[in-house]
Amino acid sequence: MPSTRFFWVDVFAQSPLTGNPLALIPDADGLTVEQMVAIAREFNQSETTFLVTPTSDAADYRLRSFTPDGSEVLGAGHNAMGAWIWLSSSGRLPPQRTAFIQQIGSDLLPVRIDAGTVTMQQSPPRFLRRVLEREPLATALGLALTDLDSALSTEVVSTGAEHLMVALSSRGAVDRVVPESAALKQLLADSGAEGCYVYSIEPGADGADAYTRFFNPTVGIAEDPATGTAAGPLTAVLVRDGHAGEGQPVRILQGNSLGRPSILTVLVDGDRVELSGSGLIVAEGTLHL
Known part of the structure; x- marks a missing residue:
């Protein structure tokens, strides 16, 4: 039976079981969009985020996030923050780098990680x-x-x-x-x-x-x-x-x-x-x- 790992991240939290919970699937290239939507419905959180290969050479990671009703989220909020919190503690990021680029939809947005704090740039107001x-x-x-x-x-x-x-x-x-x-x-x-x-x-x-x-x-x-x-x-x-x-x-x-x-x-x-x-x-x- 095919299987995939998932992680649960409390985002904007100072202690466990506070903040906004995010379900994260870090290795999602093998999933179809239909499967992503079904998984988001299964977790039934406000958003579930999937890490996939970028379509832009300038990006380090591409994020796709879905709500339980199947709507794709294109902004950089807790859906992206939780993914980078996990990445920063997973050993997948180069240890000497602090600046990265994430792809969300067609947007390429800077991310900075400093001592466990993630800072993400959003689109202009x-x-x-x-x-x-x-x-x-x-x-x-x-x-x-x-x-x-x-x-x-x-x-x-x-x-x-x-x-x-x-x-x-x-x-x-x-x-x-x-x-x-x-x-x-x-x-x-x-x-x-x-x-x-x-x-x-x-x-x-x-x-x-x-x-x-x-x-x-x-x-x-x-x-x-x-x-x-x-x-x-x-x-x-x-x-x-x-x-x-x-x-x-x-x-x-x-x-x-x-x-x-x-x-x-x-x-x-x-x-x-x-x-x-x-x-x-x-x-x-x-x-x-």
Whole structure:
């Protein structure tokens, strides 16, 4: 019976069983896309990542990531972060090198590894469109209209994946979100976004610059504990609007509501968007196919 190894990585985690879990298949050249989709459905995590041979000579590794419903993820978030956390501890990377290139879709994106911390470059920020109708948004999130932050915009932004950034008035409002999935899915479709990132910049004892949650009914993710492809766009908005310093690291706390606190660090300097994080390999096994 054909078999392949898999690993379980807790991404953006400070300790085991926190952060965002990722299933990783490191030697996936022999798998068909149909098998990759079936494996992602089997693991039933927000994303499962497969390492395959690059189609570009400039890339060190090519990553393909799928959600449980078979959607391919083309941004560089926890799906890619987990792969490089595993690579950095697997002995597969040249010991003297710290800089690499990953291929995701047609994008070639730099990766840097330093003392266990992985830093990945995302695509330049694109500020795409604003959502002006606030009452349907509040209803879709299970909130009162006053829970939305009237001083900050609601807009679709991308650093590789298009997500809707929704500013809320407090951390308490972020915790109170209970999405109505069908309504939120329709609102995201109408605005041309994939997922919804709610956030507050209210200060907390944890020192985070933003307190967040992520919902993506578009691809069957009820809630994600750490979303790198949304943290990049959020930081771009905060820098643009003067709520964070250009070229300064921004700490984002996500996953508290799921009992999986995750710390994501993002730096935006002009068109340069860098996502940093660490994690742990917590399990491994064999798939018999």
